[in-house]
Amino acid sequence: MLSLAKTVSDSDNYVMISALQHYAYCPRQCALIHIEKVWDENLYTLRGQRVHAIVDTPGDELIEGVRVERAMPLWSHQLGITGIADVVEFLADGTPYPVEYKSGSRKAKDADSIQLCAQALCLEEMLGCTLSVGAIFHHGSRRRREVRFDAELRSLTLQTIEGTRSLFVAAKLPAPVADSRCKDCSLIDACMPHAIDGFRRAAGGNNPFKVEADL
Ligand code: SF4
Numbered sequence: 001m002l003s004l005a006k007t008v009s010d011s012d013n014y015v016m017i018s019a020l021q022h023y024a025y026c027p028r029q030c031a032l033i034h035i036e037k038v039w040d041e042n043l044y045t046l047r048g049q050r051v052h053a054i055v056d057t058p059g060d061e062l063i064e065g066v067r068v069e070r071a072m073p074l075w076s077h078q079l080g081i082t083g084i085a086d087v088v089e090f091l092a093d094g095t096p097y098p099v100e101y102k103s104g105s106r107k108a109k110d111a112d113s114i115q116l117c118a119q120a121l122c123l124e125e126m127l128g129c130t131l132s133v134g135a136i137f138h139h140g141s142r143r144r145r146e147v148r149f150d151a152e153l154r155s156l157t158l159q160t161i162e163g164t165r166s167l168f169v170a171a172k173l174p175a176p177v178a179d180s181r182c183k184d185c186s187l188i189d190a191c192m193p194h195a196i197d198g199f200r201r202a203a204g205g206n207n208p209f210k211v212e213a214d215l
Helices: 017-025 027-034 043-052 108-127 151-170 180-184 193-202
Strands: 059-063 066-076 081-090 096-102 133-138 143-148
Touching (some): 017 027, 017 081, 017 151, 027 151, 066 108, 081 108, 096 108, 108 133, 108 151
Parallel strands (some): 096 133
Antiparallel strands (some): 081 096, 133 143
8 A cells, every 4th residue: 555645533634635635735724725714716716616517416327338436536545635536437347537627728737637636545445446547527618638647646646635734734825926827826815925025035034924923
């Protein structure tokens, strides 16, 4: 089994798989959403809601020999993560194939692949199988991008789980990344990344407004 795996006995400490995607994109975004409970809509989040309306209703059907399960609950007791898969296809031999629906294009740092890999790790534990591939369905282009669950992505996913859990335990707001990710982020108004980054630089890297204070 995975070297970094450990059993998480306290269900309150389970990390939502969606939070892993937020953390991989930007730790500050993850903290704003999951600790401070800040959420702002923008074009991307509204598109995302529309796309997920397609797959958020639980149910299953058989399509050309493939059983398609929608809104499937997932968990890993070993890794302490839980969430819902948009779609899991069960191939003719029973192999699960998770598909995550996204409204936009591929994200910086490939946060979507980490989210999908976390789903695969849950399915492996739940069903006692090994998954080698899944897919991200980009609604805009109507195309699937196949994702291989190789050793590098698995390792990155485990690091992301550990990082996200540590963030929640510390309950501190990380400094803004203040880079190209911010222009697509729905939290840019609440976050004020460039203003805060400017103050930090002016203060020689220190934080005059105690941005990393306990929440
Ligand atoms: S605006 Fe930038 S720094 Fe702030 S949460 Fe979004 S991506 Fe992170």
